[in-house]
Amino acid sequence: MALRLYNTMSARIEEFHPIRDHEVRMYACGPTVYDYGHIGNFRTFIAVDLLRRFLRQSGYKVHHVMNITDVDDRIIHNSARDGLTVQQYTAKYEKVFLEDAAMIGIEEPILVRATEHIPEMANFVAKLAEKDIAYRADDGSYYFRISKFPAYGRLSKKDFSGILDGARVDTDQYDKDSARDFALWKAPKPGETSWQTQIGPGRPGWHLECSVMSMEELGESFDLHAGGEDLIFPHHENEIAQSESYTGKTFARFWFHARFLLVEGEKMSKSLGNFFTLRDLVLKGYKPSSIRYLLASVPYRNQLNFTFDGLQQAAVSVERLRNFRLRLNAGGFASGKNPAMQSLATETIEKMRAALDDDLNTAQAQAAIFEMVRQANTAFDTGDIKKDDVPPLLAALEKFDEIFAVIHDNDTPKMKQVFDWAIAQGREKDISPELREAAQSEQISDAEIETKIADMKAARAARDFKKSDAIRAELAEAGVVVEITKEGIRWRRK
């Protein structure tokens, strides 16, 4: 069965078929790099990442383009405030964003930057002006003439037919022909950063960059355009107006929007004190994998209530999956195979695929993997898992992790990175004991741990439990959990 996705344009779930067979061209609106990214931003980026990964798993070659908005009013304001050039200012936050994205397992898309496409954007405006779709205001700014695009409002389901120019608003004070017309190109105010172009000095409007860069990278018509739900209007509506006026063709076929999240049941806002950047959470000691798991666990079109209790629960859930994998990898199985386990693995893969095919129902995909884990663990305890059952079970786990990317444990080095960053920023007081412990556990190498485990084994063989327990306690101190099982001793970082 094919992937079925909700399309904001049609307001229905539709079967997703790309224009070109076996190839998906998608564009996602990326960050404006003027500050640290917050967890709301990352919910959207993770939703897009899950989509990208699932499309690839489904056999598509995926061209995933994302823009970096590295010029806008806030950036110009903040860089001037900090005495930096726009480029200096944005370079810092772009780096931060990419580090954060990597930290929670977001695969890096093809990145395009607004400031690297200024001439193309000016050219785009010039072409629209030739068609009288764009017009120049007295100050040198350019606006889009909405009356030239009758389909305006189709994406956001807004009816603009009743709004007449000049009837409601004194358009003169906006220097626009119609109050609804939006800026394509902004003329510089005195002292502002600007670029010299064929249409005069200025900088691109926000909507323009996405139209120009997406079409440049993906063609005039492509498969899917993604972003947060707030972008539906006006950003995406304006992109459509610009692009389709320019080409006369359908711009993007599918419109994919992720819903906003709540924090502890309330809208995230600085004034409520529930505004968190990704790094805030890691500073508090939460693992990147816990954050990713939680953000991925609620289907992207549902409101997700982000809570600290939920983060804790996510951590335990991830642990459960990791423990299961450790158990499978520990070996010690009787030879042969158990048909029940073989079909369990196959059915689980099938269920996960069906769940994700259903408009990326991540919650159901997770339910499927946990069902498998429980049943396989039971079989484990009764000795009903044989040597040949291990590869298919591991394969199902891998399929899951190709999408969710939480099982393979690389939390510790990432947390160490945040720890080092906090020190460098002079924010040592913000480092929680948990993060400190995680960063410390990075100090002890795998080889050192293995040596200590060998000592434990020797002590246990001599039935010197006191010594064995002492080593275990020592490792625990260093952030390493040691578990003694029938199959042998295994360890993991806390």
Place this chain on the structure above:
RNA sequence: GGCGCGGUACCCAAGUGGUAAGGGAGAGGUCUGCAAAACCUUUAUGCGUCGGUUCGAUUCCGACCCGCGCCUCCA
């Protein structure tokens, strides 16, 4: 005001016109030198409220209550 989404157990959260996935937490148990891990049992006659349609509704319809989003640059 216009348009749209949602209210499911202690918490998070799927789902269906025919009788409630999954995870976490709690309680009891099994296993175990100890500790973990793991497993088993248990926790919603109930799915915001009130009506309606139906043999049957949590699922469809209506009203109401509550929460949330967009309505010119917040993911």
